[in-house]
Amino acid sequence: MTLDLKKIAESYKAKIEERRVIVCAGTACVANGALKVIDALKKEIEKAGISVRVDVHEENKNKKDLYLSKSGCHGFCQQGPLVTIMPENIFYVKVKPEDAAEIVETTLKNHQVVDRLLFVEPSDGKHAKNHNEITFYKRQNRVSLKESGHICPEDIEEYISEGGYEGAKKALTSMTSDEVCKLMLDSGLRGRGGAGFPTGKKWQFTLVNKSDVKYVVCNADEGDPGAFMDRSVMEGNPHSVLEGMLIAAKAIEGTKGYIYCRAEYPLAVKRVKKAIEDARSLGVLGKNIFGTDFSFDIEVMEGAGAFVCGEETALIHSIEGQRGMPTPKPPFPAKSGLFGKPTVINNVETLACVPLIMRNGAEWFKKLGSASSAGTKTFALTGHVANTGLVEVPFGTTLREIIFNIGGGVTDDQGKPMPDGFKAVQIGGPSGACLTPEHLDIPIDFDSVKAYGAIVGSGGLVVMNKNTCMVSVARFFMRFTQSESCGKCVLCREGTKQMLAMLDDIMNGDANEETLVKLEELAHAVSQGSLCGLGKTAPNPVLSTLKYFRDEYEAHVFNKKCPAKQCKALCAPEIDPAKCKGCTLCAKKCPVGAIEGAPGKVHKIDPEKCIKCGVCKETCKFGAVI
């Protein structure tokens, strides 16, 4: 029997209340107390005599005055917990359980806005009533994130009411596998997991390899530390990923699916598992889907904490129950992947785009992006920027637009605006590069950033202000890749260790000219002599900072100074003669007796004796130690 999606959508719409309070229940908002906000709201609503339900399917089949629902991440976690009131579309931020009574009284009963709970635009101090008045959202083009933050992620019927599973139905009931591949190829969709490989092509390569068993694997390992768009999609709209996998399965004649999700995302795992169960009960997963002879099911596997398992061959070995070590390609997974069968591996965000392309057509998607990179891309904007969060923009958007307009500009370490503070932005995580003010106007897409030694990668964007030491940034990423190297290739295993040691030397003032030469040589050797992407790209942060911030390395090496004053070993204190009152306190406290001076006279630090412990700076009441 064919499943009537239209009917499900209609019946859902008929049973849902127009009045709705949506509370974000993503990982970050829950951490901020969203569940307590929900409890408090429910209590206050009931106290006010308004009938409310928190589940449209179970709790009394009859309509109530109001539906109090949960959503996934809005990508604006910094402002959470977030509460949206429909149909007025009022958007409250940083809501506390204590605010529940006022929300109920003022907004739900008297239809007024609680001004103090609105988002205040940092640039002009104006209160924004809804998403459309907030620059952070207004300047985005939310396509794949559109429904996250609105629909209830645990309700398959609501997903269907938004047009969900129509794309899969179309693919399964009225298209051939070739046609599905061709549609993806025409749309220009490229993999969002890092490499940007055309998805349609990947599917075609897998389709041609005949086999009774073929796998569709969703890469939900999201290893880039600081990126969380995949988590947000899985938590906020898990069915879009399942539908994408179903369409991929049709395209390659796949028989079984796996979602490999990192274990650091317990809520995403829970939501995806629930979505799979619901999809099975409804019959969109399982045998003879939509009355066709096509069968497909999905299993979730949790990772166990190894970054390298995001690499596709390593991921395959991990699902097979082995150590997640990459193996050489060929054979490509398209030919011999999971358990030796043809396998297609796609990223979460890639798969979430697929149903939208099915629904709206290849041309629609293509028009969204730049010439070489179709569609939109979600970036995780973090670091020293006013609005941190998930930013979905068309490919071809500039860094300036993302950081200064959507992100609201650069901040100091305390989060206060720092108008001239922009120093660098790290794009693409540990495999990526640091770009500088001169790169702010490049339209970002898969190909454009390559010219500058960078990659779009998974879409991590870490903004850094002028107080950041670029050598220590490079060291941070080097330490990460060094500790995540699987150890198979000598150059990756030992080379990253040596590079890390050299960076430490530079930061400790133990480096000389040769260190810089050797560091650069070794960086090239590691990238050439490594098997997988981890080793190949591990030197990128070092190479890009050496290229764009060489003077900073040189200051460390030759002048033994850290211009950003972050590397402790290089921040030798000095006493400002204009400010020193000769109180002798610092001299008394100095553990090595490095400070000399008579009472009432300007004191002086002997740099030979000083061990740079910082005590004098803390001690001086007159700010004379700098």
Place this chain on the structure above:
Amino acid sequence: MTGQTDAKLEQVCKIIEKHHSDGSKLIPILQEIQEVYRYLPEEVIDFTARKLKIPAAQVYGVATFYSHFALTPKGKYLVKVCNGTACHVKKSIPVLNAIVEKLKLSEGKMTTDDMLFTVETVSCLGACGLAPVMVINEDVHGMMTPTKAVAEIDKILAEEAAK
């Protein structure tokens, strides 16, 4: 004591059966076993290998490769300080140092003698908007400062002392 050991081993048997003694399910099996013991004791690793009919070396290989598997017992409270990029630039290391100092731990010793706390670093918990982030068992704490982090530890210490 033996009674408890047997009960736990029985749970291990059930876990292995649930996965049809399938060696390719080694990782989920070890994950579930670790939930029972909170780490992977040596004899349980050997036992699992025999049950799955695979070499113990292979099970060890997997158990040592993935950072989530622990071969030594962990404390009752597992404190994970995120040191992903977003948290790092928002000063996660001072948070870590404050906790390490508070619990009198050091680089080579990250579990307290009373087995109450184990402190670890992780790379990104997906809550980067709240950086720096710390997780104690399941509870995520955002926008940490050294002072706030130590206060959370103090809270647990007080609760434990009251028990």
